[in-house]
């Protein structure tokens with residue numbers, strides 16, 4: 281059995297940043313990932329990363345206030361303070377590692393405007409920021425000679441005496457099932473976008489880590505907070521980055537009106553994402569849309585500017601819609617993009633399970649609260665990825681390795697075998713996955729109410745029952761994606777139920793959670809986090825207080 285001081289599940293930005301830090305701290309570190317590291321979803325991030333640099337006349341407090349207002353006052357303000365204070369150093373460190381951030385006319389690091397903030401503080405690499413960052417962190421992992429279990433799929437976190445002591449994982453190349461023991465574990469498995477269809481997320485974003493943590497007894501926090509991004513392509517859900525609006529694109533309706541004037545006169549297209557998505561949906565619902573969409577108009581920016589600053593968007597528009605953005609507006613609509621909720625951690629990345637940490641999109645620290653600002657997620661991954669590794673050092677020093685009992689490995693193997701042994705009359709997992717994801721979008725959408733939430737939840741429960749009748753065509757060992765797909769679906773069902781449980785519990789509207797049956801924010805009763813736990817009776821919801829430091833909740837207008 282392999283052994284490591286620190287095992288990180290996930291090789292996106294959060295995982296790799298944690299890994300580099302672990303090595304710097306002198307730990308024996310390994311990363312385990314179901315895809316090659318640079319295929320992680322971080323690679324798809326386009327728009328940029330926020331930081332308030334003092335020598336630019338910017339102030340972390342202003343960034344913190346925008347983040348807290350953006351969160352509809354649900355973010356924990358002590359955590360937001362840490363993120364915004366550490367942002368400058370995190371950004372400069374990335375630049376020194378080799379991220380080729382775009383520069384302005386004077387040769388300094390350039391910025392662009394992003395939603396929910398008055399100051400342009402988003403640093404970027406054209407429209408491929410995530411890819412540039414991820415490749416540089418991967419280079420660092422090579423420099424530090426990191427052990428990477430590449431194309432290994434984690435199926436279970438192992439707990440002994442209440443502590444997290446390792447994982448069970450499948451080597452996808454050979455089908456071998458093994459246990460890996462570790463003194464501490466960081467979950468950095470990314471988002472759960474594919475619990476919804478369509479989604480801007482990569483097909484691998486199935487929320488595995490949320491379910492792994494839940495099954496190990498950790499709590500998920502504010503799971504109802506699902507971000508619908510204002511500009512996604514209808515049908516396939518592909519994202520057109522907020523960078524477009526940051527660089528000056530307009531949103532118009534079928535009457536050629538810049539309708540944001542009615543909803544957010546001060547911030548216009550750059551109001552926070554939940555506000556813009558609801559405004560678009562209102563236009564569409566009230567008959568001022570075009571085939572269920574509104575239009576993103578960039579014609580006034582000119583071809584040269586678009587191709588220089590937003591080249592990737594032009595590529596997507598041409599390839600998928602046959603549209604040249606300098607000549608024609610492009611139809612877009614709100615689409616599922618990000619999950620603010622996740623594994624509850626403190627601002628050092630620790631979960632409630634000893635030895636278990638989490639960072640990145642799968643974690644909820646909570647810096648995004650009820651609505652994340654664009655370009656704050658890349659920042660979250662590097663700041664809290666690093667912190668989770670730093671804070672695991674103490675635990676590693678004070679704890680011994682614990683052997684993973686054989687019976688746990690045997691029982692996992694039996695579980696997989698039972699999937700292979702199912703009768704061929706069964707249902708394909710892919711069919712269930714699509715049915716579930718479509719009903720989640722229907723029930724837990726831009727708008728939701730008691731009935732729609734109940735309907736989605738009923739459907740998920742029904743999918744869980746049907747899961748017992750799935751059938752796998754592929755019985756082989758090598759790259760059995762049929763098996764992996766089935767195991768992902770098993771995780772996704774847990775995530776979907778947790779989202780429904782959170783949404784049903786929160787009896788108000790706040791940020792991305794807009795209930796048409798309870799339209800107001802209710803600070804008196806609901807300035808609170810929801811905490812979902814899974815036990816023998818099902819998915820239980822508790823609440824906990826939101827940490828307020830300097831910013832008392834106010835009415836949120838843009």
Ligand SMILES: Cc1cc2nc3c(=O)[nH]c(=O)nc-3n(C[C@H](O)[C@H](O)[C@H](O)COP(=O)(O)OP(=O)(O)OC[C@H]3O[C@@H](n4cnc5c(N)ncnc54)[C@H](O)[C@@H]3O)c2cc1C
Pocket residue numbers: 289290291292293294295312313314315316317320321322323324325326327328329409410432433434435468469470471480481482484485488489519521617618639640641642654655656657658659661
């Ligand atoms: C299209 C798009 C554009 C975006 N643009 C921006 C932007 O401009 N700015 C911004 O701030 N944010 C942006 N975001 C959000 C941001 O990119 C993500 O939140 C962030 O990159 C997530 O990083 P991560 O390290 O947490 O996870 P990921 O990068 O998703 O990595 C997850 C890792 O976990 C591994 N993994 C998962 N499950 C398992 C398992 N069972 N076993 C083994 N390994 C597993 C995967 O292999 C992968 O390596 C964007 C998101 C999308 C989808």
